[in-house]
Amino acid sequence: MDFTPEFPNLNRYSGWAIFSLILIGYVILYIINIFLPLDFSFPFEYQNLTSRIWSWTELLLGVGAIMNLFINRAGFSTSGLIRGIILGIISGASHYGMNQSLTDGILTGLLVLVCYVSALTIFRTGHGVPVISFQESPVYILRLILFGIIISVPFACINLGYFYLNQGLLLSPGIIDAIFLACNPAISEEIIFRFFPVILTFALLRNESSDRRTLCAVIFIGVVPHSLNHLPELFVTNPIGAVIMCILTSLLFGLPMCLLQLYKGLPSACGFHWFVDMTRFLAGY
Numbered sequence: 001m002d003f004t005p006e007f008p009n010l011n012r013y014s015g016w017a018i019f020s021l022i023l024i025g026y027v028i029l030y031i032i033n034i035f036l037p038l039d040f041s042f043p044f045e046y047q048n049l050t051s052r053i054w055s056w057t058e059l060l061l062g063v064g065a066i067m068n069l070f071i072n073r074a075g076f077s078t079s080g081l082i083r084g085i086i087l088g089i090i091s092g093a094s095h096y097g098m099n100q101s102l103t104d105g106i107l108t109g110l111l112v113l114v115c116y117v118s119a120l121t122i123f124r125t126g127h128g129v130p131v132i133s134f135q136e137s138p139v140y141i142l143r144l145i146l147f148g149i150i151i152s153v154p155f156a157c158i159n160l161g162y163f164y165l166n167q168g169l170l171l172s173p174g175i176i177d178a179i180f181l182a183c184n185p186a187i188s189e190e191i192i193f194r195f196f197p198v199i200l201t202f203a204l205l206r207n208e209s210s211d212r213r214t215l216c217a218v219i220f221i222g223v224v225p226h227s228l229n230h231l232p233e234l235f236v237t238n239p240i241g242a243v244i245m246c247i248l249t250s251l252l253f254g255l256p257m258c259l260l261q262l263y264k265g266l267p268s269a270c271g272f273h274w275f276v277d278m279t280r281f282l283a284g285y
Contacts, residue, residue, distance in 0.1 A: 014208075015203075015204035015205045015207070015208045016204075016205065016208055018204055019201060019204050019205060019217060019221075022221075023221075026057070026225055029053070029056055029057070029060075030053060030228060030232070033049055033052055033053045033056065033232055034049065034232055034235055034236060038052070044103075048233060049232035049233050049236070050229070050230065050231075050232055050233060052232075053229050053232050054229055057193070057225070057229060058111055058188075058192050058193070059111075061111070061115060061192055061193070061196060061197065062110070062111045062114050062115065062192070064196075064200070065111075065114045065115045065117075065118035065119075065196055066114055066118070068118045068121070068122065068200065069114065069117060069118040069121060072118075072121040072122055072124075072125045073121065074121075074125055075120065075121035075122065075123075075124030075125035076117070076121055076124075077120065077124065079135070080116070080117050080120040080121075080124075080135075081113075081117055083116070083133075083134050083135065084112070084113040084114075084116040084117045084120075085113055087112050087113070087116055087134070087187050087191065088108075088109035088110065088111075088112040088113035088116075089109060090183050090187060091108055091109055091112045091183060091184050091187040091188045091191075092105040092106060092107075092108050092109025092110075092112070092184075093105065093109075093183075094180055094181055094182075094183040094184035094187075095108040095109075095184040095188070097177070097180055097181055097184075098181050098184060108184065108188050111188070111192050112187060112188050112191050112192060115191050115192045115195065115196040116133070116191050116195065116196070118196060119133070119191075119195050119196045119199040119200070120133065122199050122200060122203045123199060123203075129199065129202045129206070129262070131195070131198075131199065131261060131262065131265060131266060132144065132264070132265025132266060132267065133195070133265065133266040133267075134266060134267060141267045144264060144265050144267035144268045144271065145267045145268065145270065145271035145274075146271065147264060147268050147271065148260055148264070148267065148268035148269060148270065148271025148272035148273075148274075148275070149271045149272065149274070149275045151256065151260065151268075151272055152256075152271070152272040152273075152275040152276050153275070155252060155253060155256065155272075155276060156275055156276045156279045156280075158252060159253075159276055159279070159280055160279055160280065160283055160285075163280065163283065163285040164283075167285060169284070170283065170284030170285060171284050172282055172283060172284045173281060173282075173284065175282060177281070178278050178279075178281035178282035179278055181277075181278075181281050182274045182275075182277040182278035182281055183274065185273060185274075185277050186270045186271075186273040186274035186277060187270055189226065189273065190257065190261065190266060190269050190270050190273055191266070193222075193225070193226045193229070194222045194226065194257065194258060194261060194269070195261065195266055197221045197222060197225075198218050198221065198222040198258065198261065198262070201214075201217055201218045201221045201222075202214060202218050205217055205218075218258075218262070219255065219258055219259075219262075222254070222258040222261070223250045223254035223255050223258050224246070224250055224254070226254055227246050227249045227250045227253075227254050228246055230249065231245055231246055253276065256272065257269045257272050257273055260272055
């Protein structure tokens with residue numbers, strides 16, 4: 001009796017393979033950042049490990065967005081490009097207001113533009129989950145932003161309480177500055193570190209596993225790396241504390257913003273993120 005073994009269809013798991021490589025690559029990059037002397041600051045000069053891992057990851061995400069933009073160029077739209085330019089200008093100008101670096105401002109604006117447009121091409125070609133992403137009327141967008149702000153109030157209070165307990169009272173830069181400076185993290189972090197990776201992950205996995213597994217992977221990629229990027233210095237001085245802080249920040253901030261983005265739209269997540277950072281800046285932290 002002849003026996004012909006049946007081999008698994010590897011193409012069926014290609015999305016999970018790519019997703020796994022992305023995660024492994026991020027872990028390796030994170031470890032390199034911790035152990036590599038800060039003197040090695042290619043391609044820019046960095047003040048600390050946190051700024052270096054932020055720069056490295058956002059640059060790599062930008063490269064990935066450009067590659068995806070080429071692959072899914074059939075989904076390119078002029079209206080999406082215009083919205084991306086507007087978001088990039090706001091974010092870049094806000095970043096410039098933060099550190100007076102024209103290079104950082106321009107780079108941030110370009111990364112926002114590329115990652116936003118690239119994510120749009122994915123679900124315009126039918127490969128990703130459609131997420132509300134500033135394509136609606138201005139009134140509806142404002143309602144979504146306001147919804148995110150309302151949801152964020154208790155989380156902003158927790159955030160302020162943490163900083164107060166650790167740093168005490170600080171001088172406020174003023175409400176106008178706080179409102180303007182909070183625009184950059186609200187836009188750039190939600191688009192570069194959440195919107196694009198989330199849409200890309202869903203596109204990779206949607207046809208290869210159950211909806212629950214795909215959703216778990218999407219939430220993980222949209223929450224954990226962003227939280228870890230805040231903590232490299234803490235991993236050096238207090239690894240256990242860093243793990244605890246990663247869990248807390250993921251649950252209290254990353255998870256709500258990721259779920260808002262998936263179920264209520266990108267504007268709601270931006271509104272949530274903006275209010276949390278605006279109140280922090282307003283309090284001087």
